[in-house]
Amino acid sequence: xxxxxxxxxxxxxxxxxxxxxxxxxxxxxxxxxxxxxxxxxxxxxxxxxxxxxxxxxxxxxxxxxxxxxxxxxxxxxxxxxxxxxxxxxxxxxxxxxxxxxxxxxxxxxxxxxxxxxxxxxxxxxxxxxxxxxxxxxxxxxxxxxxxxxxxxxxxxxxxxxxxxxxxxxxxxxxxxxxxxxxxxxxxxxxxxxxxxxxxxxxxxxxxxxxxxxxxxxxxxxxxxxxxxxxxxxxxxxxxxxxxxxxxxxxxxxxxxxxxxxxxxxxxxxxxxxxxxxxxxxxxxxxxxxxxxxxxxxxxxxxxxxxxxxxxxxxxxxxxxxxx
Ligand SMILES: Nc1ncnc2c1ncn2[C@@H]1O[C@H](COP(=O)(O)OP(=O)(O)OP(=O)(O)O)[C@@H](O)[C@H]1O
Numbered sequence: 001x002x003x004x005x006x007x008x009x010x011x012x013x014x015x016x017x018x019x020x021x022x023x024x025x026x027x028x029x030x031x032x033x034x035x036x037x038x039x040x041x042x043x044x045x046x047x048x049x050x051x052x053x054x055x056x057x058x059x060x061x062x063x064x065x066x067x068x069x070x071x072x073x074x075x076x077x078x079x080x081x082x083x084x085x086x087x088x089x090x091x092x093x094x095x096x097x098x099x100x101x102x103x104x105x106x107x108x109x110x111x112x113x114x115x116x117x118x119x120x121x122x123x124x125x126x127x128x129x130x131x132x133x134x135x136x137x138x139x140x141x142x143x144x145x146x147x148x149x150x151x152x153x154x155x156x157x158x159x160x161x162x163x164x165x166x167x168x169x170x171x172x173x174x175x176x177x178x179x180x181x182x183x184x185x186x187x188x189x190x191x192x193x194x195x196x197x198x199x200x201x202x203x204x205x206x207x208x209x210x211x212x213x214x215x216x217x218x219x220x221x222x223x224x225x226x227x228x229x230x231x232x233x234x235x236x237x238x239x240x241x242x243x244x245x246x247x248x249x250x251x252x253x254x255x256x257x258x259x260x261x262x263x264x265x266x267x268x269x270x271x272x273x274x275x276x277x278x279x280x281x282x283x284x285x286x287x288x289x290x291x292x293x294x295x296x297x298x299x300x301x302x303x304x305x306x307x308x309x310x311x312x313x314x315x316x317x318x319x320x321x322x323x
Contacts, residue, residue: 001028001064002025002026002027002028002061003026003027003028003029003030003062003063003154003155003187003189004024004025004026004032004049004060004061004062004155004187004189005025005026005060005061006022006023006024006025006045006049006058006059006060007023007058007059007060008021008022008023008057008058008059009021009022009023009045009048009055009057009058009059009060010055010056010057010058011041011044011045011048011053011055011056012056017210018041018044018210019041019044019045019048019210020041020209020210020211021057021058021211022045022058022207022210022211022212023212024205024212024215026155026187026189027187027202028154028185028187029181029185029186029187030187030188030201030202030203031177031178031181031188031190031200031201031202032187032188032189032190032201032202032203032204032205033190033191033192033197033198033200033201033203033204033205034046034189034190034191034192034204034205034207035191035192035193035195035198035204035205035206035207035291035295036191036193036206036207036208036303036306037193037208037303037304037306037307038193038307039307040207040208040209040210040306041207041209041210041211042159042191042193042207043083043159043191045191045207046157046159046189046191048060048067049062049067049157049189050062050067050074050075050078050080050157051067051068051071051074051075054068055067055068062074062077062078062155063077063078063154063155065077076104076151077153077154077155078153078154078155078156078157079147079148079149079150079151079153079155079156079157080148080156080157081141081144081145081147081148081156081157081158081159081161082144082159083159083160083163085140085141085144086144087132087140087143087144087147088132089131089132089133090131090132090133091131091132092128092129092130092131092132093119093124093127093128093129093130093132093135093143094115094119094128094129096132096143096147097115097118097119097128097143097146097147097150098111098115100147100150100151101114101115101150101151104150104151105151106150106151114150114152115128115150118146118147118149118150119146121146121149121176121179121180121183122142122143122145122146122176123142124139124142124143124146127139136169137164137165137169138165138166138169138172138173141161141162141165141169141173142172142173142176145158145161145173145176145177149180149184149186152184153186154185154186154187155186155187155188155189156180156186156187156188156189157189157190158177158188158189158190158191159190159191160190160191160192160193161173161177161190161192162174162192162194162197170194170197174197174200177190177200178200193303193307195290195291195292195295195303198218198291199218199291201218202217203215203216203217203218204216204217204218204221204291206221206291206294206295206298208295208298208299208306213298213299214294214298218291221291221294222288222289222290222291222293222294223289224294224297225262225289225293225294225297226264226289227262227263227264227266227289227293228262228263228264228265228266228267228286228287228288228289229260229261229262229266229286229287229288229289229290229293230260230261230262230263230266230269230270230273230284230285230286230287231255231258231259231260231284231285231287232258232259232273232281232282232283232284232285233257233258233259233281233282233283233284234259234277234279234280234281234282235279235280235282236279236280237254237259239279240252240259240277240279240281241253241254241259243277243278243279244259244261244277247276247277248263248272248276250262250263262289262293266286266287267286270284270286
């Protein structure tokens with residue numbers, strides 16, 4: 001049985017179709033990632049799966065239960081960690097967890113042991129009696145993860161689990177997520193717009209403008225691009241861009257101050273480049289395709305550009321509404 005099964009799922013908000021009929025399945029034990037720019041529909045999807053939003057059309061099952069007709073069963077079987085913290089700062093870490101245990105009806109006899117287990121996992125056992133308002137951002141997120149796990153859910157949903165955290169804390173959160181996969185029988189479903197984080201997932205669905213444009217393992221998606229990314233510094237970048245087009249039919253552009261283009265078998269292309277370009281080359285680097293390149297190959301733009309247009313769309317919609 002799938003941990004999550006989605007069939008023709010649609011969500012409309014008035015005129016806006018935020019999720020446009022998506023289908024996918026998540027296998028038990030996977031870390032499944034939803035990758036896409038802001039506004040792609042990731043949170044809307046996760047909210048439907050968590051029973052917080054009602055689908056406009058289509059069906060979804062989580063842990064074998066229908067998200068519309070078996071809401072309570074779904075809720076019992078899932079853990080949630082959302083973008084906006086929902087901890088109570090005036091309570092200690094342990095009190096926050098105890099409160100959650102009551103809400104979820106975790107049997108008294110197992111609460112103590114389970115609390116210790118999850119707090120040790122996220123490295124907060126020693127700080128459990130401190131008030132949450134004295135915790136750092138990373139500690140709060142770790143406490144939320146511990147709380148999401150307390151009632152031993154079958155599926156843990158994490159909406160942008162590392163957003164707003166510094167790189168070191170992000171990486172420690174990821175260590176906990178990976179460790180979780182080893183120690184608990186759990187399926188993890190998360191959303192992110194960080195490419196490097198999507199790399200840690202067993203499989204990812206790339207989402208853009210309400211649809212899934214690609215779904216596979218990160219390795220398979222990158223292999224599918226079939227081109228390497230070459231970056232060069234030259235004596236005359238504009239002339240180099242023109243020459244790459246004329247001599248090799250390559251579409252090059254400037255990225256972070258370097259002439260950048262994609263070509264199959266990049267390492268083998270470099271000697272030809274030096275021999276034939278006719279413009280002095282100061283440095284060269286060749287990189288395997290990244291998930292950014294995957295996104296680009298499916299959508300024709302980078303995630304960052306896509307976020308720009310989503311923000312523009314939003315501004316225009318606000319203006320149209322006269323706000
Ligand atoms: N309650 C709502 N009412 C109206 N429109 C909404 C609502 N929630 C989301 N939307 C719209 O649906 C689209 C998808 O939003 P969603 O939050 O699912 O994207 P996302 O990929 O999760 O992005 P983010 O990472 O910013 O949350 C956006 O155009 C958004 O403005």
